Amino acid sequence: MNMNSSAFQVPGFKQGRFFVVLFLCLTWNSELGTRNLFAEVQTVMPYYKFTFSEGLSIPSKGDFFANHEVGSQVGSLWNITDKAHLFGLYDLTYEGPGLMRSEGRLFSERAIRHSFMTEPSYDFSLGTLRLKGFLIDEKRRSGTNEIWGQGLYDYSAVGGSIGFDRKFLGFTFFPSIRYTNMEFPNFTDLLREFQTSGQSSEIAAGGLMDQTALAYTLSVTKRPFNVAVSLTNQEYKNEKVVTSAGTYSDEPQVDSIAEIRGEWEGSLWRFSLVPAGAIRFKRSNQNYLYYESVGDTSPDFIAQNFNYNELNMGAKLFMRLTKTKAIFGAMDLTDRLYTSRPPRNSSGVYQYGEQQNTTWGSTGGGLQWKVTDYSTWNLAYYIITSASNMKYESFVPYNYTGHIFGLWFTVTP
Amino acid sequence: MSLALFLLSLSGAPLKADLNWTTKGAAIGLEIATNPGGFLYDIHQLNETVVPTRPGRRATFSVQMLPTFLPFTMAGFSGRFNITKEHGGWPQIEVFGGMDRMLALDYLSGRKVLGLINGADIEDNSVTGLIKGRHYGISTAWSAHPKARVQLAYEISALEVGANFSEPFAIAGSSISSIAVNIEEQFILVGAELFRGDRHYLFTQMGYGLQSSKIMARIVFSGRAWDWGFTVFPEGALVIYPTLGFKFGL
Known part of the structure; x- marks a missing residue:
């Protein structure tokens, strides 16, 4: 039995952002374009978006499986006056099994997420003030043999943000601050369960990952460029920093993530190219204790186990064949x-003296076509690859390749 | 270093990936064996009416052909009735409902009863019982654009399964001697109908079960008389089903 203290790998909600299959992101931005449902200015305008993917994944480790993602957004924009607007949205997203996970996730993991969002905005002469309030409820499970609602990384979040959209010298600046309160009712760790066994420890130890997150973002846009810089601080309410002595200190866990991301979108004749990139730095005061067995008296202690530097690069190239078809x-x-x-x-x-390093990504392409004015479909093939110097793969694969054939489509992007 | 490994793997050398149908078949079989009710409930839900009644029509009646009646002999009939047409900011509001029943089970049960009456030995390896379902709900459709309508609907869908096998049949190493399940679940349905051409629409829908968090997605190419497409139950044993149904409107 492995006794892992502190968090199980990396906090789940951050991975939730990467959890969306990346190639989906690559194809959702439709080059052919679809007309927005907000086609006519009315006082109240319904909004709808449907995203769907269905594919066959064939990994080099484990059985082949069907991967699928489904999402629906339904909402309404209410133009209260010429300057005051209110946008409300409900989002239901299902993320099914998939190959293209963030590092350290199971292929079979799946999630259901409900989100409610309301965004009042007001146009001033200087720019637009945007407020936002949101509620998120996410359930996860590692396979169909588990029950929804008992996942380790299940969470609910409530939060809000304030930002100001301002055009200046041809640039659009959008500084914003977002506050989120997150609760993980089932999250615990084995060390704590082991140490407090006999006291209904699993229940008592739940909520270890409860946290507040404060994010500062500045986005600058001037077509075709967009650059955004953000800093997120997460303060854990219950989780304490583990020490090399195998005990928890009084110091609460604090994480921070700094990110710079950029995108460029250019077109020439029938071609368009969209390169994008991001750099992330995560720093955490949390450490890690690895017990090889229950009676292990000298567990491995990894100081600042969760700190990482991450580089992400991607590009998509479209070639328009006809008005309704493109290859990419x-x-x-x-x-x-x-x-x-x-x-x-x-x-x-542990191989001391080295740093854990994983590289993963996808390469592929396919055909994109429009079925109606508002719906873009993609038939594509991707090679998925993950390579790492982490060779312990009893639970989670780190070194694999895979093939994905699939259909992706979206209604009213 | 891992970047080098990544590039090496892209070069083609380690791009091994197998299609092992035997183990996959066994895994799916085991999933059906351990949750036969869930599998049958999926089949039942494929019989449900999905697409809103076309503007200008009062009602729609439909019969699903694939993959319900064929190959599962799950015969169903459903209808939708407009209460109000879309007017002055009000959406189209309609009620809908339907019933379905597995005919093979009725036939086999009947044969067994017949065998008992006549003293004939035809009940061996036979099965008795019934599988029947029903669904009903209320659906609204709102014009988001002259060529697109958004659907919001609420539905209750129920299935009763009571089947006894005189000789247990084996599936993926498990054996089933009887199935007795009653499932009733409420669904919230969100969809959109996009105009493609004269009486031709693309309809997409996502459903969420309030009791078990069941997810389903439907894509329907709706024509004058035939609706075809596919339905996905991401958590189901057989995930994706091609669908074909017949309809007529009044």
């Missing part, structure tokens, strides 16, 4: 280097 190619690559975490060999032994 896409590539996406992410490299993550844990600054303090050594990799483990196939027996699970």
Whole structure:
């Protein structure tokens, strides 16, 4: 039995953002374009968006499986006056099994997420003030044999943001601040369960990952460029920093993520190219204790286990064949280097002196066509690859390749 | 280093990936064996009426052909009735409902009863019982654009399964001697109908079950008389089903 103290790998909600299959992102931005449902200015305008993907995944490890993602958004924009607007939205997203996970996730993992969002905005002469309030409820499970609602990383979040959209010298500046309160009712860790066994420990230890997150973002846009810089601070309410002595200190866990991302969108004749990239730095004061067995008296202690630097690069190239058909190619690559975490060999032994490093990505392409004015379909093939010096793969695959054939489509992007 | 490994793997050398149909078949079989009610409920839901009644029509009646009647002999009939047409900011509001029943089970049960009456030995390996379902609900359709309508609907869908096998049949190493399940679930349905041409529409819909968090997605190419497309139950044993149904409107 492995006794992992502190968090199980990386906090779940951050991965939730990457959890969306990346190639989906590559294809959702439709080059052929679809007309928005807000075609006519009315006082109240309904909004709808449907995204769907269905594919066959054939990994080099494990059985082949069907991968699928489905999402629906339904909402309404209410133009209260010429300057005051209110946008409300409900989003239901299902993320099914898939190959293209963030590092350290199971192929079979799946999630259902409900989100409610309301965004009042007001146009001033200087720019637009945007407020936002949101509620999110996400349930996860690692396979169909688990019950929804008992996932380790299930969470609910409530939060709000304020931002100001201002055009200046041809640039659009959008600074914003977002506050989120997140609760993970089922999250616990084995060390705590082990140490407090007999006291209905699993229930008592739930909520270990409860946290507040404060994010500062500045987005600058001047077509065809968009650059955004953000800093997110997460303060854990219950989780404490684990020490090398195998005990928890009084110091609460604090994480921060700094990110710079950019995108460029250019067109020439029948071609368009959209390269994008991001750099992320995560820093956490949390450490990690690895117990090889229950009676392990000298567990491995990894200081600042969760710190990493990450680089993401991608590009998609479209070639328009006709008014309704295009072919495309896409590539996406992410490299993550844990600054303090050594990799483990196939027996699970830490290889001190090295840094855990994983590179994963996809390469592929296909055909995109419009079925109606508002619906874009993609038939595509992708090669998925993940390579890592982390060789301990009893639970989670780190080194694999895979093929995906699939159909992706979206209604009213 | 892992970047080098990544590039190496892209070069084609380790791009091994197998299609092992035997283990996959066994896994699906086991999933059906351990949750036969869930599988039958999926089949039942494929019989449900999905697409809103076309503007200008008062009602729609439909019969699903694939993959319900064929190959599962799950015969169903459903209808939709407009209460109000879309007017002055009000959406089209309609009620809908339908019933379905597995005919093979009725036939086999009948044969067994007949065998008992006549003293004939025809009940061996036979099955008795019934599988029947019903669904009903209320559906609204709002014009988001002259060529697009958004659907919001609420539905209750129920299935009763009571089947006894005189000789248990084996599936993926498990054996089933009887199935007795009653499932009733409420669904919220969100969809959109996009105009493609004269009496031709593309309809997409996503459903969420309030009791078990069941997810389903439907894509329907709706024509004058035939609706075809596919339905996906992401958490189901057989995930994706091609569908074909017949309809007529008044």
